[in-house]
Amino acid sequence: MIFLDAAATTPVRREVLEAMWPYLSGDFGNPSSHHSLGGSAATALAEARAGVAKVLNCRTGEVTFTSGGTEADNLAVKGIALARRAADPSLDRVVISAVEHPAVEESARYLARIHGFGVDVVPVDGDGLVTVDALREVLGPRTALVSIMYANNEVGTVQPVAELAAAAHGYGVPFHTDAVQAAGWLPLDVKVLGVDALSLSGHKLGAPKGSGVLFAKGRLRLEPLVHGGGQERGRRSGTENVAGAVALSTALVISHGEQEAMARRVSGLRDLFISAVQESVPDAVLTGHPVERLPSVASFCFPGTSGESVLLELERLGVICSSGSACAAGSDAPSPVLLALGIPPETAQTAIRFSFTQAITDVELRQAAAAVETAVGRVRNLAQRG
Structure with missing residues (x-):
């Protein structure tokens, strides 16, 4: 996992x-x-x-x-x-x-x-x-x-x-x-x-x-x-x-003692992950500020998919992530945060958030990026057949 x-x-x-x-x-x-x-x-x-x-x-x-x-x-x-x-x-x-x-x-x-x-x-x-x-x-x-x-x-x-x-x-x-x-x-x-x-x-x-x-x-x-x-x-x-x-x-x-070094290391890994996802899923929409963002968060919308379906496919592939805030208990409505950014509701419902611990590795994020390509592809293929 x-x-x-x-x-x-x-x-x-x-x-x-x-x-x-x-x-x-x-x-x-x-x-x-x-x-x-x-x-x-x-x-x-x-x-x-x-x-x-x-x-x-x-x-x-x-x-x-x-x-x-x-x-x-x-x-x-x-x-x-x-x-x-x-x-x-x-x-x-x-x-x-x-x-x-x-x-x-x-x-x-x-x-x-x-x-x-x-x-x-x-x-x-x-x-x-x-x-x-x-x-x-x-x-x-x-x-x-x-x-x-x-x-x-x-x-x-x-x-x-x-x-x-x-x-x-x-x-x-x-x-x-x-x-x-x-x-x-x-x-x-x-x-x-x-x-x-x-x-x-x-x-x-x-x-x-x-x-x-x-x-x-x-x-x-x-x-x-x-x-x-x-x-x-x-x-x-x-x-x-x-x-x-x-x-x-x-x-x-x-964490305070480790903060500067960890932020620098994970920021670099985050940027590589973002690039890998955007390369494999060209229409992926990165949400949030491209530069002024946490080292630990990369969030996307995948138009033309169901966010929940992509999450399920990712979990089958061994990647655990979320569709947004874990504190919005039981809600399947579009995220108010994404709507406030001007993202259309139908796109906001395709959101996936990837957030990293300080122990995350380059190998794990490369595997996760490959899983994203597979999961999005599977969901889109199923949608086309349906």
């Missing part, structure tokens, strides 16, 4: 399993307990927080552990917007891009539906990019928050986050970015990025599912979603998942 669905999830790294194992076995204490077992758990949690803070170049008090990227996005979008409106009732609008992950988009829609916020959607160009000019057109004195993702989970386009954050700050508006797909591939220094909040997910990095992080500046007001005992400095109550925090921190530190 050739696994090309790393944007959906990644295998847990052995180093991560070894680091978290003690907190699933002997060191099982509650970090809020005032005894030796609790103290051991509290120390592990503090060390995990310090590891994340070092990678992000922030203070430990600005790191909040969550159950994953979705919760981190919800806490950022709802928490910041609600806190800012509570301080100033005129701040009743949030800005998102047309290509956000559902965790951000649905959080904004919730604010509109339940709390009466307005939602301003910034369009993207045909490559999936948000321009500074497009963002400025929707910013105004009532904007409470801007949330624009760092790198797209479907087409891989990387946004100019530092420029967009600076534009938001010009209007006095805090800026959040969903960096779930960027982690391990792009720099995460929050001071360089200029962001006020940033979300991460452990299982995209080689940690188990169910661990996430929200960086939020210490001075940023944040209404918690989960109320209780005041853990995580009051931003996210509930007994902390110590093993999950240790796992995420370990995976993040390891």
Whole structure:
């Protein structure tokens, strides 16, 4: 099997399993307990927080552990917007891009539906990019928050986050970015990025599912979603998942150390794969920005096919990939991301996303490119016979 669905999830790294194992076995204490077992758990949690803070170049008090990227996005979008409106009732609008992950988009829609916020959607160009000019057109004195993702989970386009954050700050508006797909591939220094909040997910990095992080500046007001005992400095109550925090921190530190070399290596392999697919299937449509894209993502539409049929053929040939976001559960509608890029619905339904782990090899991608040619050919032949 050739696994090309790393944007959906990644295998847990052995180093991560070894680091978290003690907190699933002997060191099982509650970090809020005032005894030796609790103290051991509290120390592990503090060390995990310090590891994340070092990678992000922030203070430990600005790191909040969550159950994953979705919760981190919800806490950022709802928490910041609600806190800012509570301080100033005129701040009743949030800005998102047309290509956000559902965790951000649905959080904004919730604010509109339940709390009466307005939602301003910034369009993207045909490559999936948000321009500074497009963002400025929707910013105004009532904007409470801007949330624009760092790198797209479907087409891989990387946004100019530092420029967009600076534009938001010009209007006095805090800026959040969903960096779930960027982690391990792009720099995460929050001071360089200029962001006020940033979300991460452990299982995209080689940690188990169910661990996430929200960086939020210490001075940023944040209404918690989960109320209780005041853990995580009051931003996210509930007994902390110590093993999950240790796992995420370990995976993040390891991937950060490898990031530059891995991004360079996999980018080269990605480009060779794209060229091979375009050569063997000349009408394949590469989606996303041709240059400003994640090293780990190559996404295509194959006009005249059924995307699901191509996926099934590829799996028969030993290649595992996807038709888009794994978070759009049960949906067979055209991807809103592809529609936002101006791709016709009938073409968008032929989309296939190939996303790579850091361990991907040249041999695997050459085999996968050959499988794509075979799979697309088979689907088209069957369609012609039908």
